[in-house]
Amino acid sequence: MGTSNGSPADTAFVGCGNLGMAILSRAVCAGVLVPAQTVVVEHDAGRRAEAAAMGVHATAEGSAARGARTLVLAVKPQHFEDAARAIGPLTDATCVISVMAGWSSAAIRAALGNGPRVLRAMPNTPAQVGMAMTALARGAGATADDLAHATRLFAAVGSTCEIREDQIDAAVAAVGSAPAYLFLLAEAQIAAAARMGIDPETARRMTVQTMLGAATLMAADERTPQELRAAVTSAGGTTAAAVRVLEAHGFTGAVGEAMDAARARSAELGR
Numbered sequence: 001m002g003t004s005n006g007s008p009a010d011t012a013f014v015g016c017g018n019l020g021m022a023i024l025s026r027a028v029c030a031g032v033l034v035p036a037q038t039v040v041v042e043h044d045a046g047r048r049a050e051a052a053a054m055g056v057h058a059t060a061e062g063s064a065a066r067g068a069r070t071l072v073l074a075v076k077p078q079h080f081e082d083a084a085r086a087i088g089p090l091t092d093a094t095c096v097i098s099v100m101a102g103w104s105s106a107a108i109r110a111a112l113g114n115g116p117r118v119l120r121a122m123p124n125t126p127a128q129v130g131m132a133m134t135a136l137a138r139g140a141g142a143t144a145d146d147l148a149h150a151t152r153l154f155a156a157v158g159s160t161c162e163i164r165e166d167q168i169d170a171a172v173a174a175v176g177s178a179p180a181y182l183f184l185l186a187e188a189q190i191a192a193a194a195r196m197g198i199d200p201e202t203a204r205r206m207t208v209q210t211m212l213g214a215a216t217l218m219a220a221d222e223r224t225p226q227e228l229r230a231a232v233t234s235a236g237g238t239t240a241a242a243v244r245v246l247e248a249h250g251f252t253g254a255v256g257e258a259m260d261a262a263r264a265r266s267a268e269l270g271r
C-alpha cells in the first residue's frame, strides 16, 4: 500500500494518461507535489515508467491509492467502476478530485464506500502546455480547504475558477470541449488562406499566431471582446465585410447552439 516505503501516499493518481501525466509532471516541476510522497496507479507500463522516472512510486495495484490524502481520479469514465473496485472503500481521510466527465460526486463517493470527500474538476487539453482552464466544483463533503488544495494542484497546469457542481455540464461546454471549437475555426482559416494561395505552413503559422495574439490581448486588456472587435472593425472596411458574412451564416447563434448541445450530451452521459 502507498509509497515505496509502504506508508500512505500524500497524493495518488489513479489513471495517469494524457491529463493525469500533464498534472503530475507539472505539479512535480512546480514543487506542488513531492515525488516520494506521490503514487501513480496506472495500467499502462510505459506510463508507469514515465512516472517512475520522476521519482514517483508507480504500480498497477489500485490498493496503493488507499489512504492517500488526495486521490486524483483521471481514468476514462467507462473505466471508473473497475478502478473503484481495485481501489476499494475509502474513508473521509481522503479527498478525491475527479476529472471524469459524467460521474457525479455522489456517485463517485457511493462507489468508493461512501467515505471520501469528492471534488470535481473540468480542465481542458491545453493542460499539456500549462495553459489549461480548470473549473473546480466542490461536491459531496468537500471543504474549503479541499478546494484550496485542488486550486494549488491545477494551478500547475494553468488557471482555475470555482463553479457549483450543478454547473459542471455547462463547464464541459465552456471549458472541456471548447478547445475543439477553436481548432475547428483554425482549420477553416488555414484552409481558406491556403485556397487564397498561401502555402499551408505559412497559413498555419498565420492562424495560430493570430489566435495566440488575440487570446493574449483579451487576457491583458480590460476591454471586452466586443470592444476589442469594434476597435478593429471600421465601417465599410475589410473586417466589417468578414463579420457580416459570419453573422449572415448565424455564427453567434451556432456557437450558442453548439455549447447547448455539448451541455445536453454531458447531462445525458451523467450519473
Ligand SMILES: NC(=O)c1ccc[n+]([C@@H]2O[C@H](COP(=O)([O-])OP(=O)(O)OC[C@H]3O[C@@H](n4cnc5c(N)ncnc54)[C@H](OP(=O)(O)O)[C@@H]3O)[C@@H](O)[C@H]2O)c1
Binding pocket: 014, 015, 016, 017, 018, 019, 020, 041, 042, 043, 044, 047, 062, 074, 075, 076, 077, 079, 082, 083, 084, 086, 099, 100, 101, 122, 123, 124, 125, 126, 176
Ligand atoms: N483530456 C482532457 O482534456 C480532459 C478534459 C476534461 C476531462 N477529462 C477527463 O480526464 C479523464 C482522463 O482523460 P485522458 O485523456 O487523460 O485519458 P487517457 O489518456 O486514456 O488516460 C487514462 C489512463 O488511465 C489508465 N487506466 C484505465 N483504467 C485504469 C485503472 N482501473 N487503473 C489504473 N489505470 C487505469 C489508462 O490505461 P489504458 O489506456 O491501458 O486503459 C490510461 O493510461 C477522462 O475521464 C476524461 O473524461 C479529460
